[in-house]
Amino acid sequence: MKTNLLNYTLEDLANYFESIGEKKFRAKQVFRWMHVYGVSNFEDMTDIAKSLRAKLQDLAEVAVPKLVTEKLASDGVYKWALEVGNGNKIETVFIPDAGRGTLCVSSQVGCALECQFCSTGRQGFNRNLTAGEIVGQLWWANKRLGKDPKGEKIVTNVVMMGMGEPLANYENVVKAMRVMLDDNAYNLSKRKLTLSTSGMISALDKLAFDCPVSLAISLHASNNEVRDKIIPLNKKYPIEDLLAACKRYLDNSPKDYVTFEYVMLKGVNDDLAYAHELIKLVKNIECKFNLIPFNPFPNSGFECSAFGHILKFQKVLQNAGLITTIRKTRGEDIDAACGQLVGKVVDKTKRQQKWALLSV
Numbered sequence: 001m002k003t004n005l006l007n008y009t010l011e012d013l014a015n016y017f018e019s020i021g022e023k024k025f026r027a028k029q030v031f032r033w034m035h036v037y038g039v040s041n042f043e044d045m046t047d048i049a050k051s052l053r054a055k056l057q058d059l060a061e062v063a064v065p066k067l068v069t070e071k072l073a074s075d076g077v078y079k080w081a082l083e084v085g086n087g088n089k090i091e092t093v094f095i096p097d098a099g100r101g102t103l104c105v106s107s108q109v110g111c112a113l114e115c116q117f118c119s120t121g122r123q124g125f126n127r128n129l130t131a132g133e134i135v136g137q138l139w140w141a142n143k144r145l146g147k148d149p150k151g152e153k154i155v156t157n158v159v160m161m162g163m164g165e166p167l168a169n170y171e172n173v174v175k176a177m178r179v180m181l182d183d184n185a186y187n188l189s190k191r192k193l194t195l196s197t198s199g200m201i202s203a204l205d206k207l208a209f210d211c212p213v214s215l216a217i218s219l220h221a222s223n224n225e226v227r228d229k230i231i232p233l234n235k236k237y238p239i240e241d242l243l244a245a246c247k248r249y250l251d252n253s254p255k256d257y258v259t260f261e262y263v264m265l266k267g268v269n270d271d272l273a274y275a276h277e278l279i280k281l282v283k284n285i286e287c288k289f290n291l292i293p294f295n296p297f298p299n300s301g302f303e304c305s306a307f308g309h310i311l312k313f314q315k316v317l318q319n320a321g322l323i324t325t326i327r328k329t330r331g332e333d334i335d336a337a338c339g340q341l342v343g344k345v346v347d348k349t350k351r352q353q354k355w356a357l358l359s360v
Helices: 010-019 026-035 050-059 131-145 166-181 201-210 224-230 239-249 272-281 307-319 351-358
Strands: 066-072 078-083 089-097 100-104 108-110 125-128 157-160 193-197 214-218 258-264 287-293 323-326
Touching: 010 026, 026 131, 066 131, 078 131, 089 131, 100 131, 125 166, 131 166, 157 166, 166 193, 166 201, 193 201, 201 239, 214 239, 224 239, 258 307, 272 307, 287 307, 307 323
Parallel strands: 100 157, 157 193, 193 214, 214 258, 258 287, 287 323
Antiparallel strands: 066 078, 078 089, 089 100, 108 125
């Protein structure tokens, strides 16, 4: 089996070149060809000796994601389904906006967690993505969107917020993010690379030292009783422990605040009393809130809070001095909005069967 060079950081690639009897400096050349210029064929890497190109052709490959479907929403959002083998497909979303373009990247085939309000969580879980499959989504987006390596970036921001819990695939996610940050690859700023997590505290503490990037926390509740019901992981990592981890993370974070994501679920977590609880909960943490209107999917069992009520919830937080935004729903007409990504998962957890029975 050939070695997929997309799985390597620049340091890894230099070590690989040394292992096959080549000079380490060749790694930077190949690394730039792959990531800056989007080249996947060694024969097109024209400033590399023909002998080395021939050797790489025999030993290695740049295995990029294969497009299955592309959908374009009425608001300009793209959603791509990408093949990752054995019948599994992941989804990646590009969201254009004034002055920036955000790519929402998946980290797992399905999700190992089972957050009740998330369509991805209902699909079950198959496996973690490799580092190459993660960074390959950015490679694909740049290629598809016609990135000019000498011009302005089209993808300016990346969020690890697609299918999966990033911290449950720690090593591969960190390796992929290091490639995204590398000056010889995508040259993203740590402030413009965001990891969203439901709160795997042990991994979060490690991330603060290994690869600190901007942090978003899927909070979605103001107390353990509610959060236990909608985010099962909370039973292992309760809110008070999660918030303490957030404070520790800020010591190394490229931003001086944490973003708390809060999906608005009618009659579940949207009582104004919960907004007042949130104020007390985060009083010692530099943070901002992003309220997310719930995006429906079949048999979810949830409804979105009325927009007028979301505005009232926002007002309570703002009156306490908390920066609070309401996320604009994008890509809803192609099921590309937050919580709607499903791809195709060969489910090892049998979770799909369980939910099918419950919805009968």
